[in-house]
Amino acid sequence: MTVAKDRLDALRAEIERRNPAQPEFHQAVREVLDTLAPVFAARPEYAESGLLERLLEPERQIIFRVPWTDDRGRVHVNRGYRVEFNSALGPYKGGLRFHPSVDIGVVKFLGFEQIFKNALTGLGIGGGKGGSDFDPHGKSDAEVMRFCQSFMTELYRHIGEHTDVPAGDIGVGGREIGYLFGQYRRITNRWEAGVLTGKGIGWGGSSIRPEATGYGSVLFAAEMLNVRGESLDGLTAVVSGSGNVALYTIEKLQQLGANPLTCSDSKGYVVDDKGIDLALLRQIKEVERGRVSEYAVRRGSSARFVPGGRVWEVPADVAFPSATQNELGADDARTLIENGVKAVSEGANMPTTPEAVHLFQAAGVAFGPGKAANAGGVAVSALEMAQNAGRVAWGRDRVEEELAGIMRSIHAVAHETAERYGTPGDYVAGANIAGFERVADAMLAQGII
Numbered sequence: 183m184t185v186a187k188d189r190l191d192a193l194r195a196e197i198e199r200r201n202p203a204q205p206e207f208h209q210a211v212r213e214v215l216d217t218l219a220p221v222f223a224a225r226p227e228y229a230e231s232g233l234l235e236r237l238l239e240p241e242r243q244i245i246f247r248v249p250w251t252d253d254r255g256r257v258h259v260n261r262g263y264r265v266e267f268n269s270a271l272g273p274y275k276g277g278l279r280f281h282p283s284v285d286i287g288v289v290k291f292l293g294f295e296q297i298f299k300n301a302l303t304g305l306g307i308g309g310g311k312g313g314s315d316f317d318p319h320g321k322s323d324a325e326v327m328r329f330c331q332s333f334m335t336e337l338y339r340h341i342g343e344h345t346d347v348p349a350g351d352i353g354v355g356g357r358e359i360g361y362l363f364g365q366y367r368r369i370t371n372r373w374e375a376g377v378l379t380g381k382g383i384g385w386g387g388s389s390i391r392p393e394a395t396g397y398g399s400v401l402f403a404a405e406m407l408n409v410r411g412e413s414l415d416g417l418t419a420v421v422s423g424s425g426n427v428a429l430y431t432i433e434k435l436q437q438l439g440a441n442p443l444t445c446s447d448s449k450g451y452v453v454d455d456k457g458i459d460l461a462l463l464r465q466i467k468e469v470e471r472g473r474v475s476e477y478a479v480r481r482g483s484s485a486r487f488v489p490g491g492r493v494w495e496v497p498a499d500v501a502f503p504s505a506t507q508n509e510l511g512a513d514d515a516r517t518l519i520e521n522g523v524k525a526v527s528e529g530a531n532m533p534t535t536p537e538a539v540h541l542f543q544a545a546g547v548a549f550g551p552g553k554a555a556n557a558g559g560v561a562v563s564a565l566e567m568a569q570n571a572g573r574v575a576w577g578r579d580r581v582e583e584e585l586a587g588i589m590r591s592i593h594a595v596a597h598e599t600a601e602r603y604g605t606p607g608d609y610v611a612g613a614n615i616a617g618f619e620r621v622a623d624a625m626l627a628q629g630i631i
């Protein structure tokens with residue numbers, strides 16, 4: 183065990199040296215390597231053929247210029263990224279993020295996590311991620327369209343239904359996927375539905391893909407509570423974010439009898455003592471593309487907006503970080519624990535800092551890591567690919583049933599793997615190890631490439 187741990191520590195140091203100024207990537211790598219020592223002790227073949235060194239180096243990293251013209255005729259230049267991390271299990275699969283904080287380290291952290299998440303779905307998809315430092319906030323539809331067209335004018339040569347299949351992430355939803363798909367179709371002269379997921383219903387999109395990540399994260403929490411003989415019914419919840427993941431987390435919580443009290447954006451949060459009015463929130467976010475502060479203005483006396491605050495200070499039974507990385511730190515974890523939180527399910531990617539994760543686990547809080555808990559989105563993306571390949575469209579009930587089955591099976595494999603390796607209840611270790619074993623076995627079988 184010690185030999186394995188020493189080797190993993192040395193490897194981590196080497197990764198940090200060779201990839202300077204990529205703190206999010208270092209954090210994601212560290213979290214995985216910290217859980218793998220028992221696997222290396224049990225399966226010595228994993229220490230051979232440079233398996234880990236190969237897994238930690240993306241198969242391909244693409245960086246490109248994205249020039250576009252705003253409505254006043256000024257030219258802007260953004261940077262585009264696609265990191266094709268690992269294709270041992272299937273075509274690269276993962277979202278595109280448009281946010282000013284996007285750089286190569288952020289895309290690599292997301293792509294690295296995606297490898298294990300996608301492996302956990304069991305659906306034959308490799309790991310990749312992309313995006314741009316473009317900020318869609320405050321841009322007109324025409325500006326977003328021109329940006330997407332310019333972005334795709336380079337990206338199209340790297341993607342394809344059997345090669346690499348992007349989808350949405352922060353700042354990329356149905357509108358952007360539409361513009362990206364249109365440009366891909368125009369350039370290639372191909373109706374290749376399976377090249378992107380998150381498309382609209384009616385032109386190749388899957389039923390409940392928009393809902394899938396949030397729904398899945400709530401289903402994962404329900405599974406964790408079920409193991410402890412509890413359910414979501416009657417519980418209060420805090421949810422961060424007010425985008426795609428947060429909205430459908432709130433919807434599924436309400437369907438299962440829980441009461442979500444909060445939502446947030448980068449300016450602050452809303453707490454609503456009566457529980458979030460989802461129709462109002464959707465109108466503000468999905469139709470008007472407004473801010474959550476507007477919700478408090480229109481909702482009346484039960485709701486207030488707390489500028490600059492964090493939802494974690496609102497007492498609740500369960501917590502759903504659904505905005506962005508490192509949004510829930512050690513102090514937030516202490517507050518949640520003091521307020522009696524029972525379960526935390528990560529809708530976002532890496533929203534909880536390592537210190538906060540350790541605090542939750544030490545306090546006996548059920549903690550579902552994003553790789554497992556938010557895998558519902560990419561899982562339904564893979565179902566969208568399957569429908570596209572068969573030129574069929576499944577009904578809502580069928581996709582929802584499949585999603586529920588996939589979330590149950592991801593929970594079961596993470597739970598069972600943690601027990602098998604002597605860390606019962608540790609879903610971080612269970613998810614990392616189970617995802618790793620699937621990718622590692624495929625890589626060993628496919629030779630040194």
Ligand code: NDP
Nearest residue numbers: 351352353395423424425426427447448505506530531559
């Ligand atoms: P959206 O763009 O729809 O929403 C993002 C939300 O998070 C907004 O409310 C946004 O507020 C807030 N946010 C983003 N960046 C920051 C920041 N730096 N500080 C504070 N708030 C921030 O994105 P999604 O809902 O799709 O994604 C949310 C998270 O879920 C991300 O971590 C993403 O990687 C992850 N995820 C998404 C999946 C999907 O299918 N979409 C699948 C799996 C994971 P504001 O508008 O003020 O920026």
Ligand code: 2IT
Nearest residue numbers: 276277349350351560563
């Ligand atoms: O982080 C993620 O899993 C996503 N943004 C969804 C990726 C996808 O390909 O649907």
